[in-house]
Amino acid sequence: GSLDEFLKYARTGPRFYFSNGDDLLTAYRAALAQIQPLVPTVIGHIPPRPLKAEPYTGDVAAMWHAPRSGRLEAVVYVAVNDPEIHPKFEIIPLVLHEGTPGHEL
Numbered sequence: 639g640s641l642d643e644f645l646k647y648a649r650t651g652p653r654f655y656f657s658n659g660d661d662l663l664t665a666y667r668a669a670l671a672q673i674q675p676l677v678p679t680v681i682g683h684i685p686p687r688p689l690k691a692e693p694y695t696g697d698v699a700a701m702w703h704a705p706r707s708g709r710l711e712a713v714v715y716v717a718v719n720d721p722e723i724h725p726k727f728e729i730i731p732l733v734l735h736e737g738t739p740g741h742e743l
Contacts, residue, residue: 654725659693659718665726666691666700666716669733677739687711689742691733693718700724700732702741712742 639647648654656662670691678684688711696717703713714737717723734740 648725648727654727656721656724656726659721662721662724663691663693663716663718665729666714666733669729670714670737673730673733674738681739681743684743687742689714689737691716691737695719699728700736702736712737 656665667690670689674689687705690711691714694715694717696715696719698717700714700716703715705712714733
């Protein structure tokens with residue numbers, strides 16, 4: 639098919655989306671766990687700092703927040719209320735951008 643047909647398929651095919659927020663959050667956490675150990679091999683030595691993925695309700699797919707007062711870890715908040723705005727193939731790029739190395743560095 640054409641590029642337009644492929645893009646429509648990728649954006650509308652149910653196999654590319656999670657049906658619930660719990661599975662979506664689990665996928666973000668798995669991506670973060672996969673990426674975190676690799677960052678120093680690409681960037682060099684960086685001081686370790688905890689980063690975690692947590693759920694929130696909102697319109698933005700994912701967003702980074704610096705550590706809050708009294709907490710050591712930064713957080714990537716994942717909008718779990720609307721899993722159809724999160725294609726599976728965008729999880730890794732969003733974690734790289736919003737989490738580590740992205741905003742975290």
